[in-house]
Amino acid sequence: MVLHGFDVYRTYLAMKLHFTQDKFDFFQYDGKANAKEETYQQRNDFYFFETLARKLNKKEVVDFMLASFIFADNPSKVWIGDIKHSGKERWLEWTKRQQSMTYLFEQDIDNIHNFMLKNDVDFNQLFSTEFGHPPLLKLHIKNKISTESLIILDIVLKYIGRWNKDLHDPLWENLSFKIKKYKPFLSIPSSKYKKTLKEKFL
Numbered sequence: 001m002v003l004h005g006f007d008v009y010r011t012y013l014a015m016k017l018h019f020t021q022d023k024f025d026f027f028q029y030d031g032k033a034n035a036k037e038e039t040y041q042q043r044n045d046f047y048f049f050e051t052l053a054r055k056l057n058k059k060e061v062v063d064f065m066l067a068s069f070i071f072a073d074n075p076s077k078v079w080i081g082d083i084k085h086s087g088k089e090r091w092l093e094w095t096k097r098q099q100s101m102t103y104l105f106e107q108d109i110d111n112i113h114n115f116m117l118k119n120d121v122d123f124n125q126l127f128s129t130e131f132g133h134p135p136l137l138k139l140h141i142k143n144k145i146s147t148e149s150l151i152i153l154d155i156v157l158k159y160i161g162r163w164n165k166d167l168h169d170p171l172w173e174n175l176s177f178k179i180k181k182y183k184p185f186l187s188i189p190s191s192k193y194k195k196t197l198k199e200k201f202l
Contacts, residue, residue: 005050007032008061009040012049012080015065019075019181027184031062048084066185067094070147075178101148105193108149109200115139123201127159129166137163137172147175151183152193 013033018026040046052061067090068083069075097104112126115135126136136153139145154160164176 003053003056003058003061005046005053006035006037006040007058008049008052008056009043010035011061012065012083015062015069016078019069019078019178022177025184045080045084048080063095064088064091067091070094070178070182074174075181097146097148102192102196104146105149105152106196108145109196111144112136112139113200115144127157127162129163133167133169133172134163137167137175140175141171147179147182148186151179151186152188152190153197154179155183155188155190156194156197 010032013035014024014026014029014031017024017033040049043049052064056064064087065083068087069078071090071094072078072082115121116123116126119135121135127134133141136145136150140147140150150160160176160179163172167173167176
């Protein structure tokens with residue numbers, strides 16, 4: 001399939017809507033948002049989309065756009081200027097993370113384990129909301145645990161639903177929304193990661 005700049009533009013719009021509107025689903029709309037080609041042709045950044053269409057295939061375009069939203073603290077505030085400025089760098093970094101997901105998860109688990117030993121915290125306490133932000137969330141805020149590892153842990157342990165009930169501050173609500181929107185883009189073999197957790201904590 002030959003990509004056109006207008007296709008890339010519609011993918012960007014769909015990604016933007018996915019990460020800003022609760023009810024918009026990127027996959028339900030096949031990664032495309034409604035747009036007028038005439039309006040697209042008049043954009044100042046027209047050539048940016050045309051260049052991406054020449055250099056990337058459809059999946060790469062999706063990943064290229066996705067990376068900028070994932071690396072942003074608040075994906076709803078990402079605009080095309082951000083993607084033009086640092087999109088390639090973020091895409092390469094995101095791709096590298098996907099290719100080494102198992103290794104990164106194991107590193108994050110080691111960080112969690114070291115935290116538990118240092119602070120005399122048991123595994124269940126990592127998820128406790130009794131005193132506000134759980135220790136696991138604080139580790140993520142300190143960049144000790146990746147967003148991907150939070151998602152993997154939720155797929156295995158199903159803790160985010162409880163956090164959503166207990167935590168009502170903007171930081172968590174923003175992160176929870178980001179996780180919810182990011183999760184469908186990831187292919188997580190849960191049995192493999194469950195085994196990693198058991199080997200470390202049981």
